Amino acid sequence: MFIKSFKMNIKFISFIISILLVMILSIVIFYSFAEDAGNEETSSDKNDYIKWVDFNVTSEALKLTSKLDIESHNNNSEIQYNWIELLAYLASQNGGNFKNFKQSHLDDLIKKLNNRETISDLTSNMKFYDYYYEAYSAVLSGFIGNYSIETCNENGEKVFEDRYGIKAFLPIAKNYNFSHYDDFGNSRSYGFKRVHLGNDLMGSIGTPIIAVESGVIEHLGWNQYGGWRIGIRSFDSKRYYYYAHLRKNHPYAEGLEEGMIVKAGDVIGYLGMTGYSVKENVNNINVPHLHFGMQLIFDESQVDSPNEIWIDVYQIIEFLKQNRSEVYVSNEETKDYSRKFDMMENE
Ligand SMILES: [Zn+2]
Numbered sequence: 503m504f505i506k507s508f509k510m511n512i513k514f515i516s517f518i519i520s521i522l523l524v525m526i527l528s529i530v531i532f533y534s535f536a537e538d539a540g541n542e543e544t545s546s547d548k549n550d551y552i553k554w555v556d557f558n559v560t561s562e563a564l565k566l567t568s569k570l571d572i573e574s575h576n577n578n579s580e581i582q583y584n585w586i587e588l589l590a591y592l593a594s595q596n597g598g599n600f601k602n603f604k605q606s607h608l609d610d611l612i613k614k615l616n617n618r619e620t621i622s623d624l625t626s627n628m629k630f631y632d633y634y635y636e637a638y639s640a641v642l643s644g645f646i647g648n649y650s651i652e653t654c655n656e657n658g659e660k661v662f663e664d665r666y667g668i669k670a671f672l673p674i675a676k677n678y679n680f681s682h683y684d685d686f687g688n689s690r691s692y693g694f695k696r697v698h699l700g701n702d703l704m705g706s707i708g709t710p711i712i713a714v715e716s717g718v719i720e721h722l723g724w725n726q727y728g729g730w731r732i733g734i735r736s737f738d739s740k741r742y743y744y745y746a747h748l749r750k751n752h753p754y755a756e757g758l759e760e761g762m763i764v765k766a767g768d769v770i771g772y773l774g775m776t777g778y779s780v781k782e783n784v785n786n787i788n789v790p791h792l793h794f795g796m797q798l799i800f801d802e803s804q805v806d807s808p809n810e811i812w813i814d815v816y817q818i819i820e821f822l823k824q825n826r827s828e829v830y831v832s833n834e835e836t837k838d839y840s841r842k843f844d845m846m847e848n849e
Contacts, residue, residue, distance in 0.1 A: 561820035676826035700795030729777025749774030
């Protein structure tokens with residue numbers, strides 16, 4: 503009797519569960535179809551953005567390709583190279599791993615291009631070329647182009663000179679020493695267990711910090727991890743530059759505010775050791791350094807989400823050593839610095 507009713511109960515319960523499952527399933531299916539019908543055009547391209555970039559192009563590859571690009575433009579050569587196309591081609595060949603990059607790989611490509619083969623012909627069968635081109639464009643598109651920069655003429659007067667070349671700057675001002683190594687991905691323990699998403703540039707407190715690329719100040723102020731920090735978004739909105747641990751008491755160049763535009767090469771702040779503290783204006787970093795980071799944004803949903811893309815900027819810092827902004831004390835009272843040579847970008 504007992505056993506019988508127990509069996510009945512089991513049958514009854516499994517019957518109810520199956521009914522419920524079928525109901526839930528149909529609701530899920532109904533809504534997923536309804537959503538598809540509603541967003542027929544947007545749902546497919548809505549999610550069609552790059553989710554991950556592993557940037558490991560060596561500074562050697564950056565230097566060689568940028569030189570080809572810049573020289574072919576300045577010499578008005580018949581064939582003009584685009585360094586991002588060259589790098590995307592090489593990445594398609596090496597699977598995005600530049601560890602074994604050799605100049606001969608680039609020479610082979612240049613030989614083909616000089617024989618009138620075009621990049622679009624050469625890459626038409628390369629499955630991942632478009633991905634690398636888009637990813638590397640997001641990293642590098644603000645680095646080379648047309649600009650005018652102040653220089654001194656024979657009479658010692660400042661004049662603007664039009665150029666095509668590298669228009670991004672090292673974040674450490676000219677004539678100031680710094681040291682660094684590839685520390686991307688190293689573990690950090692303050693707060694919670696996490697990895698290091700940038701490059702630490704060790705230098706003296708007060709070293710003027712330079713905007714690498716022009717853009718809009720998105721964040722300025724205290725952050726528990728970064729201390730006094732400044733975040734600048736490139737005009738194409740694909741890059742977010744993060745400069746952290748700025749100097750106690752006088753972290754920023756005078757007059758900076760969120761929403762303001764800064765130009766590549768401008769002084770934006772001063773190296774320090776603030777951070778790792780909920781309380782503001784506290785020096786809790788052991789070794790004075792600039793933490794420099796670059797986040798790529800292909801879709802705004804990636805901002806402040808677990809899907810943020812921070813890239814290793816070590817090789818980029820090595821590359822940018824050739825373009826540094828010279829500074830001078832522009833305000834004796836506040837001990838603020840400014841750039842010596844102004845720049846204008848013209849697209
Ligand atoms: Zn750091």
